[in-house]
Amino acid sequence: MTTATDDAGRSVNRVEGRQKVTGAAQYAADTVIAGVTHATIVQSEIPHGVVTRESLELSAARASSAPGVLTVLTPLNCPPLHAPPHDLTYDLPLERRPPLSDLTVQHVGQHMAVVVADTLEHAVFAASLFELAYETLPAQLSASEVLEQPVPPDEKGGQICHGSYRPDHFVKLDEEKLQDRRGAKDEPLGATRVSARYTTPENAHYPIELSSTLTHWDGDVLTVHDSTRWITGERTALAAYLGLAEENVRILAPLVGGAFGSKSFLWMHVALCAVAAREVQRPVKLVLTRNQMFSSTGHRPRTEQHLSLVADEDARIVSTEQHTLTETSTVAHFCEPVGLSARFLYESPRLVTSHTVARINTPTPCFMRGPGEAPGLFALEVAMDELAYAADVDPLELRLRNDPDVDQASGRAWSGKHLRECYQQGAERFGWRERPMAPRSLTRGDVRIGWGMATATYPGRRMPAGCRVRTDATGTVGFASATHEVGNGVRTVMTQVAAESAGLLLEQVTFDSGDSLFPDAPYSGASQTTATVGSAVYQAALEWRSRFLDLLVEQSESPFFGMNPAALTVSAGRVCAVDGPAESVADCLRSLPLEGLTFTVTSSGAAADGPVSQSFGAHFCEVEVDEAIGRASVVRWVAVMDCGRVLNPKLARNQVMGGITFGVGMALLEQVPYDRHTAQLIGEYYLPTHADRPEFDIGFVDVPDYALDPMGVRGIGEIGTCGVPAAISNAIFHATGKRLRDLPITLENLMAPFDEEGSR
Template sequence: MTATATGQQVGRSVDRVEGRDKVTGRARYTADNDVPGLLHAVLVQSQIPQGTITAESMTTSAARASAAPGVALVLTPLNCPALGEPPRHLSDDLPLERRPPLSDLSVQHVGQHVAVVVADTLENAVDAASSFDLAYELGAPYTSAAQVLREPTPADGPDGRVRHGVYQPDHFVKLVEEKLQDHRGPAAEPHGATHVAAQYTTAVNSHYPIELSATIAQWDDDVLTVYDTTRWISGERTALAAYLNIPETDIRILSPLVGGAFGAKSFLWMHVALCAVAARELRRPVKLVLTRSQMFTSTGHRPRTQQHVSLVADDHAAIQSTEQHTLTETSTVAHFCEPVGLSARFLYHSPRLVVSHTVARINSPTPCFMRGPGEAPGLFALEVAMDELAYAAGIDPVELRLRNDTEFDQASGRPWSAKHLRECYRAGAARFGWADRPMRPRSLHRNDVRVGWGMATATYPGRRMAAGCRVSTARSGAVLFESATHEVGTGVRTVMTQVAADATGLRFDDVAFASGDSLFPAAPYSGASQTTATVGSAVVLAAGQWRRRLLDLAVAMPGSPLFGLDASAVSLNLGVLSAGAVSLSVADLVGRLSPADLATLTFTVSSGGPDDDAPTSQSFGAHFCEVEVDELIGRATVTRWVAVMDCGRVLNPKLARNQVMGGITFGLGMALLEQVPYDAHTAQLIGEYYVPTHADRPDFDISFVDGADYALDPLGVRGIGEIGTCGVPAAIANAIHHATGRRLRDVPITVENLMTPFDEEIR
């Protein structure tokens, strides 16, 4: 269904406003920008995980590259201008690297940027960069958390830019209430009728977006314009200003469309700063596009996790104790902790809780957020453990979850702003046909393959931050809303246009929403499922003010048929002002306004976050899936999926379903396919990275419990982008257990796992 000129827009399955441009190729992404006089940059990256490049080899390689055809600049640690460090308030909580690029000849991971070659054509830049032949003084790398725990810890660098060892962060990013180390109840784990305890692991995952990370940097005197594939133009401008030692006001970031991200484009990465430095040195615009291989080492990843989960329940299957202890990894040059245990703090009733996170600094690229950060790997362990507890207690997995559902947030003690998880369980079970599921594994067959049914809970926080929005009104009556947020393919522009149309009383076609420019009012990064709640709140506020101002003008302007009326008696719907039999179109009214009156319809507003003492906003859902497992060839196929989500008010059902379907597909890849292959000794990338395709798509049945959550925002929405992935790997692992009797606690689940001979005694 497409947008029409009649009817309320919110709640309609409106097509994406930029959709036609995307499918016809007219949409312009960062690398598509044609800037006159453009030069091309290519990165040279390290081939070892730890050590030092010899100065002689760097000098010789740079000279050789400089002499190559078309080369305009070779930037190395030996000639790169000194760069500043990011602000502590960013690098202490977020994965911004403390060590500026090209600081010195030391190497902290494979794929570290060690030089930039700029030439007149991309081909010449690639050729010159390939001539680098660097020699290294090899160090002793730490390539795993286990090694860091086992071996002596080196001293940190004198300036704190490079750090070693392990640490236990207190909270997740800047959310001090989201504790990474938490304990409630008795010190000792109690004895119970049922006790399950096991170790679970998740692999290194890559975001693998369709659009490669690309940057174009252009200087006009002292003002820098950067076209970049970023989901946080406001934060990138702050960090880039610090690295370049210039005022933020001298930087403009443009990122109108982002072609997929999943977390990879949420922060400033080092190639952006280097591109800006190269452009400043040459006083020419410079374009740098990472290769697909470089994306694995240069724009973050989901780090490995090792999780120990222990659940104790009484003879009624009521949980008495929950423990989830996580060991994960970050780089030596930046902080990041995958917040795996956050869901365990509140998801199920548990008088006793112990959650811990230990982070080991290893010689690898810096990890970062990836779709469903924390919840995706954390719920894999917790929800598989819940399935194990159900089998140990001899009750249905859905019934176990219903018995342990909570009426309030145990972590904060506050009530839920809105919660419909029980409805999700029951509706999902009914739609799936769960009542027909035999409890015993290896009971279902189809076409000579085993069939299994599994389920898991999904959850993700409802978040909202401060944001700004500017309204501009044209003489024609068209109204433009602008905010420095981002269109990452989720339909933000479409939903914001729907919201603005309804809140102003205008037609959909007379309203537009623009994003992706740091000159627009500031907005936070597009991540953590917060954009609709955050920016939507600013749009609603701006639209409401615009509507009130217009009504006041309509009754105050001599010659208006509405002159002298009380503004509260005038309605505004679909671009028409009316009071009884009298009406006036917005276009006619605006066309008559004086320049001064018209200027009052152009302004900026700011919207804050939720109140500190507001109820806890959390989204919930239930996943049910069917798998077929061919044990002869080790193939697991997900054939059917039912998901029922409780995400607040649904503004655009088509886009919402699309988001959940994409999230489930993402989780399917995590469960069965995705792991970054590398050599454990050299840390070099090897092999291929497999992602789901359309051939892996199950039959989807996606629905929503559409209950508005006005405690979080005036729209009543909670984000949808992340929750679709959360719980998916566990549901698949649980279905595979039901199909085969194998209890698999490591993802991805491989061919070898499924072909191992089944032994009921040792499963």
């Protein structure tokens, strides 16, 4: 018999927390290598055109003669990079056209040159000497322009594409259909119908840590210290661009200082940094500036959503349509999958969803926290609020009436669904029953008060992953996987899982990540890391315990020699026999052959034919709106989440609070400000601060989902954001009577006069 300690399920502090708060934590840019040089990027200033050869040659010559400059790479002299294979670009946001491969300009901020010098100051000065001239071409800067204008021919064998298209599925997930329908061909008549247009702007990830890369070569072997959350995928993609064998590329990213999606893929500055290091035969460090990250590491693209809901006389939905127009670059694919939630979230016999992607002269977009669900649920959940008022039904009651028992998209059962408990517990904690239905009913002094709610949902995902185990004579058992610590507590939770499953104390276990030499793991995103890597760690810990007990009973000097391993327990770092001896694991290890306790395991992904794993939740919020000055403040928030088993309640609550704060920014502040004629950045990008933080009350249903993984967990990272902007918009409607369907909700929105529908 074996048992485990109860380390998982406890609010354990972050294992790297002390390093972070004392400044000892090491990030990519902190890496110290002798002889390092510094690179900076020269970027284009127009959205579409061709840089003239003469201006490029003259600029490169000026920069090359500047103090300390070692090399200047431009499209005229950069060693050619390989185009990546089709399977890396057709449904992932990896650029089809290698950087510095031609003179065309496809967006503002495109990399036009790399300057390498002995110091950062010298590199920046030399880059400032570039004065590029262009033959400008007409730019398409919005989806509407693409749809309304003639489609130019594709270029460079399809590396540069124009026009629009309708992708079939979201990234590698064939079952997540971007074009879908069920039920009758035509929209039915109903007692109530709402139909409206909703828009979301371009959002920037804006992590605290800038994207940083340090590359160096040892013969044909490339080592890359990078701020990435896709170690093994970056190794594959970088090897493809450089024409290397994957085993000749090592990626290191021990800690990542935030990402929100911006570090989920290989970006072109990393490939250029590697080329530069090979050219100068010295290590090269390249740290993007804050402004360069707006055009170099992805963003959430704009969306325009047209959504219609039809309900019968009992306020039961009979038809749902959600049609989305979004944008990508001319050199890479990405589709913001906003319509996925509409396929299953509410009972709807008829459904039509579509996604149209326009290729515009913009940098390549990519995943951002809550990809698809965050902007998609803004439209769907505001539309549900509109339907509730049109049908004269409480918004919570409307959702309860239309809560489906199975996944309508596949017809399969849920692996575990407790959304009703989220609704009920959240409403009770918030005091929803006291909410008057009529808008403009609540005040606090001269300030309008509004209560709003929305549903949250995000898929539960699990992919294959590996875990290595090594045991030393001191009694420390080290687990390692090529996953990432992006600030969400992965190392801490993996340490908890390993300790609990192996029967060890937390201090006897270490967990290392951030090295492509460790067993493979997928990118840290899509709320899958705990279920994915955790399953490998769990399996490895069980295997370690089994091997440990087998060795223990085989050694003649062991007090457990000759016993049945099944009669021994391992718990809290001690081995005990029923009615027999007890010994610490550390003492036992001193006499065991440790080579048998060093091994690697691989965990599979989720079963393709199993039940559908999906996380759910309910958001309830209170806002204050001062109509005299057009200010909306979110003051109180209750959220209850159904995310399977909660391994670390402290980290889980922090994740959800962070996600809600992220959603507050999306709702009220965030949009990338561009000049619509030149596509140049203007103004500032506003983010929520502690002053914008509401009072939080975060809860979990905490029912394990063992159909997805052996620990019963589902991801928490994304779901905190999903539904948040809609809950805020719905609360503002309740406070003011204004139905605001465009994000962000600004002072101008709040002070705009009513139209005949109560909308701006």
